[in-house]
Amino acid sequence: MSERRKSPIKIEETQPQMCSVDLRLEILGQVPFFSQLTGNQIEEINRSFHEYGYQAGETIYFAGDPAARLYVVAAGKVKLMRHTSRGKDVLLDILTPGEFFGSLSYPRDERYPDTAQAQTSVCVLAIDAENFHQILKTHTEVTLQVLNVMAERLREAYEMVRQLSAHSVERRIAYTLLKLAEKLGEESDVGLLIQAPLSRDDLAEMTGTSTETASRIVSQFQKDGLVETGRQWVSIADRAGLQKVIDEAPD
């Protein structure tokens, strides 16, 4: 049908295993909740971080592991997910550089409630939970920033709950695509491209549906000219059209 659909226009984000040694300072400075600190302060904080590299698909930690560290994404994308009894995973969020995940409450014997997995090859900076707690105690502004981020995430999580409770799969997928485009979108010749390897499976896990249904809906969106899509990528062709699906759906 569509001829040159086969060429996925997505650039494969590949980082050399580790992120360059002292690019770290720059990255930490760009982290939203360190942004108010001085160069010296960041340099000091930097010493508490260690860097780790992961290949796409590798797991950074599993749900249930003892929660020891807080991570910051330096480069690449990280999937935050929860498992269920059978293979039915749930994809909660896709994290981009500057965002954090892992344990931020110092308390002792806690365990990670979710699993973090590298979606692309990725470089993360990790800090011991206790050390991070120390930073929070020393730098009030940082804590307030972290709090703001948490509040925002809670809002979004509640919005997911609302979507799942009240909207049809079609609407949820439309909503999710727009949200992803907002976060990961890059202008390209096929529209607003979601810059991450996004399979039908991922989309299904984000919207609480099955792979097959996600596939059907995305195909329909493509036929309707709302998106361009291929293997592991989706691009928004008609933003307003997708918004219309959300607003005007019967339910």
Add this chain to the structure above:
Amino acid sequence: MSERRKSPIKIEETQPQMCSVDLRLEILGQVPFFSQLTGNQIEEINRSFHEYGYQAGETIYFAGDPAARLYVVAAGKVKLMRHTSRGKDVLLDILTPGEFFGSLSYPRDERYPDTAQAQTSVCVLAIDAENFHQILKTHTEVTLQVLNVMAERLREAYEMVRQLSAHSVERRIAYTLLKLAEKLGEESDVGLLIQAPLSRDDLAEMTGTSTETASRIVSQFQKDGLVETGRQWVSIADRAGLQKVIDEAPD
């Protein structure tokens, strides 16, 4: 069938409109994130708070209202909910004394993303968002406590997402009942009674289903001897049995 099921053993929590004038200090002291402060500090903070009373069913604020204040529940229960296009509301949480809600990020022109409604007659303490921000800036320990609470809520919200994505209505209701019992439960002669007016409608809104389905499931639970129930109340008769429903359900 069951004879004396008609008498709901639930005590109606009724507070005289306002909470007694300087019981406030005691209440603020019991608030988890003020617990580390000294009496003097609490007394000072107390001056920034104003008290308000609401009747059961009254709305404290609507989603969309400008977010001006942070509230603390002093007495009674508060429902946190989100609306959808049609009457399909979603019940996100039931807040008990000591818990906070409303705006905790000082930023300017934000709006409440959800609606707060008195579930029982209720007394709340309110503080201007800016003043609260001032407190956070002054008292690091408080901010850390607030952060912990937010982290916990985020975990629970993610758990709701997982439930909605992957589990059957039966499982979700069983889970929700157990969670509510944990939070609001009181031993009684009909088992572990959920101490709050809990209608089938509420339950439906918490689990993303319809009133009718919630009713059917709860009735079934009753027939199976898992719960005792009546108009606006549910009591857990067989905790292990409910847990079994969660663990052993086919899905």
Add this chain to the structure above:
DNA sequence: CGCTACGTTGATCGCACTCAAGTATAGTGG
């Protein structure tokens, strides 16, 4: 040039929504 993972499409089936009466309970006023 296979092999594997991703994607599509079809057919069937069941859970849960909807619409529609009907029953019970608590609160109200006579």
Add this chain to the structure above:
DNA sequence: CCACTATACTTGAGTGCGATCAACGTAGCG
């Protein structure tokens, strides 16, 4: 104290969305 009413709850029948099972294209990768 008892009808009366409003609200909660129950139960039934019909329907449809979306899950599941199954088989087959298709792209990338070694």
